[in-house]
Amino acid sequence: MQLAIFDLDNTLLMGDSDHAWGQYLAEVGAVNRAEYSARNQIFYEEYQRGTLDIDAFLRFSLAPLAQHSLEQLHAWRAQFVEAVIAPMVTDKAQNLVEHHRQRGDELLIITATNAFVTEPIAALFGITHLLATRPAFAKGRYTGGYEGTPTFQAGKRTALDQWLDSRRWHPEKIWFYSDSRNDLPLLETVDHPVAVDPDTVLREHAQAAGWPIISLRD
Numbered sequence: 001m002q003l004a005i006f007d008l009d010n011t012l013l014m015g016d017s018d019h020a021w022g023q024y025l026a027e028v029g030a031v032n033r034a035e036y037s038a039r040n041q042i043f044y045e046e047y048q049r050g051t052l053d054i055d056a057f058l059r060f061s062l063a064p065l066a067q068h069s070l071e072q073l074h075a076w077r078a079q080f081v082e083a084v085i086a087p088m089v090t091d092k093a094q095n096l097v098e099h100h101r102q103r104g105d106e107l108l109i110i111t112a113t114n115a116f117v118t119e120p121i122a123a124l125f126g127i128t129h130l131l132a133t134r135p136a137f138a139k140g141r142y143t144g145g146y147e148g149t150p151t152f153q154a155g156k157r158t159a160l161d162q163w164l165d166s167r168r169w170h171p172e173k174i175w176f177y178s179d180s181r182n183d184l185p186l187l188e189t190v191d192h193p194v195a196v197d198p199d200t201v202l203r204e205h206a207q208a209a210g211w212p213i214i215s216l217r218d
Contacts, residue, residue: 003171004100005160005186006127007178008111008118011196012097013088014217017121018061018113019044020088024080025064048199050181054112054152059144062135065116066144073116073142081120089124092216096177097125106171110160110186112152116142131159154185177214178202187211 022040136145181201187193195206
């Protein structure tokens with residue numbers, strides 16, 4: 001069997017769910033609107049430049065999970081997915097996923113965005129396998145920390161290797177679709193790397209390497 005891996009933000013989604021979740025929390029009053037929005041934007045710009053300190057960002061982005069009840073968090077998340085995320089899902093993205101599904105490929109989303117945010121988004125695509133940064137959870141609440149290695153940059157490759165080892169599986173071929181320079185460590189190791197609406201650095205790298213460049217924008 002073959003494996004099709006998809007990055008999520010700005011790849012399958014026409015936008016960034018991590019950044020959008022932060023903005024949504026600010027809008028509903030879960031955090032200080034002005035301060036949180038400003039810091040959220042700074043982190044997003046660092047991510048785009050490839051200079052993000054992932055530990056600092058996760059301490060920032062996961063803190064609100066520890067400040068509210070699960071009931072409230074789940075309510076906000078459901079509203080967020082319906083109002084903000086669903087409009088980011090394009091027909092082309094859905095068709096690409098369905099193409100691999102019809103081929104009989106195993107489907108996997110791998111994303112740096114935390115699992116609390118991304119689990120229901122993976123479900124929108126009917127993808128059950130998700131590798132995402134795991135928020136720490138204890139005594140019925142999120143702690144504001146995270147577990148293990150973040151699925152960011154080289155951490156995506158580490159997480160994939162561990163996942164494959166746990167399943168004792170060696171796919172015949174692996175596809176990986178991504179928009180970001182941050183995913184070069186994994187893109188460079190798969191059989192079929194594909195740049196999707198890529199940033200400038202990834203576009204230049206893909207052109208030099210002869211990788212396909214596609215768009216999933218409607």
